[in-house]
Amino acid sequence: MGDGTARPGQEADAAALDRADPLAAYRERFVVADDRLVYLDGNSLGRLPHRAVSLAAEVVRDQWGGRLVRHWNEGWLEVTGRIGDKIGRLVGATPGEVVLADSTTVCLYKAAVAALRARPGRGVVVTDDANFPSDIQALRAAAATVGGGHTVVVVPGDGVDGPVDAVADALDDTVALVSLSHVAYRSGWCWDLSATTAVAHAAGALVLWDLSHSVGVVPIDLGAAKADLAVGCTYKYLNGGPGAPAFLYVPHDRSELVNPVAGWQGSDDPFRFDPDAGPAPGVAGFVTGTPPIVSAALVEPGVDLVLEAGVDAIRAKSEALTQRFVALADGQLASLGFNLATPRDPARRGSHVSLTHPDARAVGQALIHEQDTIGDFRPPDMLRYGFAPLYTTYAEVDAAIQRTAAVVTDGGADRWRGAAPVVP
Numbered sequence: 001m002g003d004g005t006a007r008p009g010q011e012a013d014a015a016a017l018d019r020a021d022p023l024a025a026y027r028e029r030f031v032v033a034d035d036r037l038v039y040l041d042g043n044s045l046g047r048l049p050h051r052a053v054s055l056a057a058e059v060v061r062d063q064w065g066g067r068l069v070r071h072w073n074e075g076w077l078e079v080t081g082r083i084g085d086k087i088g089r090l091v092g093a094t095p096g097e098v099v100l101a102d103s104t105t106v107c108l109y110k111a112a113v114a115a116l117r118a119r120p121g122r123g124v125v126v127t128d129d130a131n132f133p134s135d136i137q138a139l140r141a142a143a144a145t146v147g148g149g150h151t152v153v154v155v156p157g158d159g160v161d162g163p164v165d166a167v168a169d170a171l172d173d174t175v176a177l178v179s180l181s182h183v184a185y186r187s188g189w190c191w192d193l194s195a196t197t198a199v200a201h202a203a204g205a206l207v208l209w210d211l212s213h214s215v216g217v218v219p220i221d222l223g224a225a226k227a228d229l230a231v232g233c234t235y236k237y238l239n240g241g242p243g244a245p246a247f248l249y250v251p252h253d254r255s256e257l258v259n260p261v262a263g264w265q266g267s268d269d270p271f272r273f274d275p276d277a278g279p280a281p282g283v284a285g286f287v288t289g290t291p292p293i294v295s296a297a298l299v300e301p302g303v304d305l306v307l308e309a310g311v312d313a314i315r316a317k318s319e320a321l322t323q324r325f326v327a328l329a330d331g332q333l334a335s336l337g338f339n340l341a342t343p344r345d346p347a348r349r350g351s352h353v354s355l356t357h358p359d360a361r362a363v364g365q366a367l368i369h370e371q372d373t374i375g376d377f378r379p380p381d382m383l384r385y386g387f388a389p390l391y392t393t394y395a396e397v398d399a400a401i402q403r404t405a406a407v408v409t410d411g412g413a414d415r416w417r418g419a420a421p422v423v424p
């Protein structure tokens with residue numbers, strides 16, 4: 001980081017930046033119950049869109065309460081595909097290539113098994129150690145399901161940048177699948193999705209992307225990249241709500257990819273009630289059972305807000321927010337023992353910035369309890385600050401820096417050492 005000297009006035013005035021922010025009005029589209037709360041955890045659970053509040057009442061009271069089973073034919077059957085198509089516009093998919101289903105982990109497992117079975121004779125899955133632990137577990141479960149000695153190779157990285165060369169070096173004609181998180185959940189490293197896909201394809205492997213930390217905040221074009229499969233989370237930058245179903249992407253032309261967990265809702269005609277029914281074509285065939293309709297329906301307002309604002313505008317503000325945070329951290333936090341654990345090049349990171357500190361857990365708890373500031377802690381020593389451009393302000397960036405400095409300089413970390421965590 002920098003020389004640790006605070007340089008007031010070096011950064012443009014946050015209030016002026018907020019006034020000039022073309023996305024400023026979107027903050028009002030979300031429930032902000034407490035204006036003093038600096039919420040920098042939208043990459044873990046996005047804020048609640050106002051529209052989701054009224055929609056929840058419509059879905060529960062009017063549709064479920066009023067229409068009962070009739071509403072399956074009045075909209076529910078289309079919900080996961082319709083919202084999937086909207087998400088498709090955020091990730092470079094065409095209609096019918098994205099569906100809401102399951103959790104991200106389950107979608108990843110299904111996608112990985114499908115990929116491995118489509119590459120017989122190749123037994124290796126390549127991922128990296130910056131991937132989300134659940135993803136690595138699901139890839140191992142997929143390898144075990146397929147059997148035949150399939151293994152998962154976890155390529156080590158340096159904890160900040162993705163191991164670009166080491167992943168490329170791991171590719172040979174034994175590799176069936178490369179599966180990576182587009183943006184790493186710890187450091188925020190952002191893979192070059194298109195270049196990495198091309199490198200894997202050149203070795204004859206399929207590629208499965210996890211877009212959980214990039215969808216809705218980083219421009220994505222799966223179609224142009226010719227990605228084979230993708231999954232992602234809807235409750236982070238898409239603001240879909242706690243435990244909202246995930247999404248799965250399977251391109252139209254990949255009929256060799258078959259859902260390993262067949263079930264009636266993924267069959268070509270669920271209401272024929274035919275145990276011998278074949279899978280529905282395309283991504284619809286990857287659905288297994290009845291989707292969680294209430295939760296799925298509430299994904300739409302957040303996705304609509306991202307579509308309305310536009311990912312390019314969101315990305316521009318995201319880069320400005322993270323740049324400001326990094327510059328202020330260099331000036332005001334480096335001398336207090338914080339180290340940047342996120343790539344400095346904005347093109348190579350997503351929308352969160354991570355700092356390591358020997359007392360990170362206690363600092364994080366002090367921020368929550370004493371400073372109304374929620375980021376999150378990732379063991380052993382990392383604080384993550386997530387910036388959701390639809391509602392995060394430049395003033396919040398400055399406040400997060402000042403409050404983080406304050407808990408260290410006034411002993412807040414000492415008061416919260418050993419406290420049971422409020423946010424996991």
Ligand SMILES: *Cc1c(COP(=O)(O)O)cnc(C)c1O
Nearest residue numbers: 103104105132181185210212233
């Ligand atoms: C958030 C996240 C998940 C979440 O998985 P769930 O199955 O929905 O709990 C998975 N993978 C990555 C990379 C994530 O960031």
